[in-house]
Structure formats: C-alpha cells, structure tokens
Amino acid sequence: EDQVTQSPEALRLQEGESSSLNCSYTVSGLRGLFWYRQDPGKGPEFLFTLYSAGEEKEKERLKATLTKKESFLHITAPKPEDSATYLCAVQASIWGMNTGFQKLVFGTGTRLLVSP
C-alpha cells in the first residue's frame, strides 16, 4: 500500500535556527514527490516536485532533496512567515474508469512554528 509518513508532527524553531523536515514514503514506482505549504484556514500551496533520487530544488529559504526512501525539506535561517504546515505527497496510481490515473497520496504534515 502506498504510504507517506512525515516527521516530526510539530516543530518549533527560533528565527534563524535551521532545521529539516522528513518525509518517508513507500510507493510502487515513484514518479513524483511533491511538497506543499498550508497556512491555517487555507488550501495547500504548491512548493516543489521532485522526480528522482539525488534531485534537489530550492526556493528562498527552502531546499527539498530526495532519496530512494525519503525526502527532506531543509529550512535555512527561517523567519516567522515560514510558519505553516508542510505537506508531502507522492504520486500513485488509482485504477478505475481512467486506467492508471495518477493521484496524490498525502502525509499528515509537519506543523512548523518559527518564533521571532
């Protein structure tokens, strides 16, 4: 069964204190791993797609990396505005009317709070 596990569930950092969020996954044939940011009361906002082990992508203070079993979201010198829940998802197949339709399997997220 396709599964995504994120850790820690919650993380509290001081402004400027770098850290990493973990996303471990089991999926038959990874085609894509996705990171989203979700602010309270809002929908997820797309951050990155990673396709293969060894790939890295950066956006401002965020850097996402991918291995064969897990992905990390590194946050360098975070600011209070980086506070949010970060969601990880992997692409998996769902079989039905549209053969092999690709869906997202989401983790439960890591709640990040950055204090000034």
Add this chain to the structure above:
Amino acid sequence: NAGVTQTPKFRVLKTGQSMTLLCAQDMNHEYMYWYRQDPGMGLRLIHYSVGEGTTAKGEVPDGYNVSRLKKQNFLLGLESAAPSQTSVYFCASSYAGLPTYEQYFGPGTRLTVT
C-alpha cells in the same frame, strides 16, 4: 485571475440533510478534484474529473456524488449528510495530469454535520 474558488466557506448541516459544494476555476484547467482533510489523516481524494462531462471515483467516494457540466465548475453533493462527513473539503484543479502539472487548491469548505 481568482484561481480556484469554493462556496460556501462554512456550513453546518443536520444528519440527513443534503447540500452541494461548488468549486470554480478560471485557469482553463482540464482536471478537477475533490479532497477531504481530517485531523490525523492526509488529504484523501473523493472524486475527480479529467474533463467536462466526465467524473470518476477516488479513494473515499461513498456518500458523495459529483458533476462536471461545465469545464470551469465541479460540484460535490451530499445527498444525506452523516456526522462522519464532518471535515474540511478542498477542491483542486490542474492543467493536465501528474506529475508534470501541479494541482492548485481552493481555500476549503468547513462542513460540520450534527
């Protein structure tokens, strides 16, 4: 360009009542999705559509129906609401399929069934 919008934002229903959630997108996207988000669980796909006039079941379709009569709209219906359907519902859309085209999410509808 509003992106993906959802109405209503909040709703309280009594068990057995019905309602329709409306999702609209102005990005000319082919694919649209309905998810539910519950505490301690990841977002789960309810139904999806790969184009106007088409719909298909996702992971948790029981108790829900959908329609996509117009390309820009995707409706989610609850015919007889149950407390287990208390959740936050998100609509999303994408230009085409994964992994190339990311999904854009709406702001969500918080539904409580008493």
